[in-house]
Amino acid sequence: METQPSQSLTQEEIERYRRHILLPEIGGTGQQKLKNARVLVIGAGGLGAPVLEYLAAAGIGTIGIADDDRVSLSNLQRQVIHDSGTIGEMKTRSAREKIARLNPHVRVVDFEERFSAEWATRHLPRFSLLVDGSDNSDTRYAAADAAEAAKMPLVTGAVGRFDGSVTVLKPYEASADGMLNPGYRDLFPEKPPEGLIPACAETGVVGALTGVIGTLMAMEVIKLVTGIGEPLVGRLMLYDALSARFDTIKYKRRKRPASE
Numbered sequence: 076m077e078t079q080p081s082q083s084l085t086q087e088e089i090e091r092y093r094r095h096i097l098l099p100e101i102g103g104t105g106q107q108k109l110k111n112a113r114v115l116v117i118g119a120g121g122l123g124a125p126v127l128e129y130l131a132a133a134g135i136g137t138i139g140i141a142d143d144d145r146v147s148l149s150n151l152q153r154q155v156i157h158d159s160g161t162i163g164e165m166k167t168r169s170a171r172e173k174i175a176r177l178n179p180h181v182r183v184v185d186f187e188e189r190f191s192a193e194w195a196t197r198h199l200p201r202f203s204l205l206v207d208g209s210d211n212s213d214t215r216y217a218a219a220d221a222a223e224a225a226k227m228p229l230v231t232g233a234v235g236r237f238d239g240s241v242t243v244l245k246p247y248e249a250s251a252d253g254m255l256n257p258g259y260r261d262l263f264p265e266k267p268p269e270g271l272i273p274a275c276a277e278t279g280v281v282g283a284l285t286g287v288i289g290t291l292m293a294m295e296v297i298k299l300v301t302g303i304g305e306p307l308v309g310r311l312m313l314y315d316a317l318s319a320r321f322d323t324i325k326y327k328r329r330k331r332p333a334s335e
Contacts, residue, residue, distance in 0.1 A: 084110065088180055092134050105301035106134060110180075112300045115139035115202040117190045117218055119166040121280065122208030122232050124156035125289030126296070131174040131181045133297055138174065139202055141186045141194070142166045153282030190214050195221035206296060207231040208289065212266045219244060219259030228299050228306075231259070232292045236278055237316045239288035243295050243307040246328070256308050257328040264329070284316050 084092070084106060095101045095109075112135050116123050119142045130138055144166050146157045154166075161169035167185035174183050184201070188194055190209065195217065199205070205227055207218040215231060222229035226247040233240050246258035291312065298304045313322045 082110065083107075085180075088134065091178070091180070095133070100303045101301055105303065108301050109134045109297070110136040112204065113137040113139070113202045114204045114206060114296060114300075115141065115199065116206045116208060117141050117214060118208035118210065119154070119156060119170040120144070120150065120208065120210065121153040121234065121282075121285035122210075122289045122292065123206075124154045124170070125286050126206055126208055126293045127170055127174060128156055128177065129290060129293035130296060131178045133293070134178070135181060135296075135300070137182045137184065137202075139184045139186065139198075140167045140170055141188060141190045141198075142170075143187055143189045153280065153285045155282075155286070190218060192217050192221060195225075199225050199227070203227065204296060204299060205229045206292060208292070216259065216266055223247060223258055229259075230292050230295045230299070232288045234280055234284050234288050236280055237284060239284055239314050239316075240311055241288060241291045241295065241307060241314075242311045243299065245306075245308050250309065255328050257326055261329045262311065262326050281316060284314075287314060287316070 084103065089096065092106050095106050096103055114130060114135050116126055116138060119127060119140050127138065127140065146161045146164050146166055146169050148162055150157060151159065156173050157166065157169045165187050167187050171183040171185050174181055186198065199221055205218060205222045207215055207229060209215055219229060222244065223246050229244040231242060231244065244259055245256050249255050295306055298306050309325060309327065311324045311326060313324065
């Protein structure tokens, strides 16, 4: 895995992140961990937009962005990292420019490519944590498989119309009971049939909903990097926007064939 020398926080960074540093749970040590973290975000769309903005604001030192799409007018209702002036640009470039304005201390590595198993083999070792903000099953399963193989934490979320979900996957580690944590296929054993789950372009989605779920995903990343709190490992958080209700479902590792 690519490593980078640890660098101390500058006086400007100390002032920028003062509200973090004041928290005993984070402090200077936690902020240093955030600066040294290397996080790859799949997608600079509805979920990726708030994830990228809050991770950049939090001081994640290196952020990778994988997206092969361009900004369109219909994106702007929810993909708030982009704006009217970036319509037609690659989303990775638009997001990189916004992050540079938000926090010049963050290094952005952008990939104008779609995430896949083959892509992960080449590029994932450069990072230490993966965030999946994609909008299709193929990418979600590919991300989960790649992260598990790399023994890398994965924060994954999804939205649809008025509801969303978030969970954290670390299937290469054991829980307090000594059992291995569940993976993505323990939660969703098989991909849904083609066309069963329509895209938001067909059904619509509330823009603010992607902000809620994306922000929750960013919070899980911060917890994982700094080592605070209890990440959503083995727990699926569900949010129903219409009823303003959060629910959490616990799930466990299924019995797997010996070959796995």
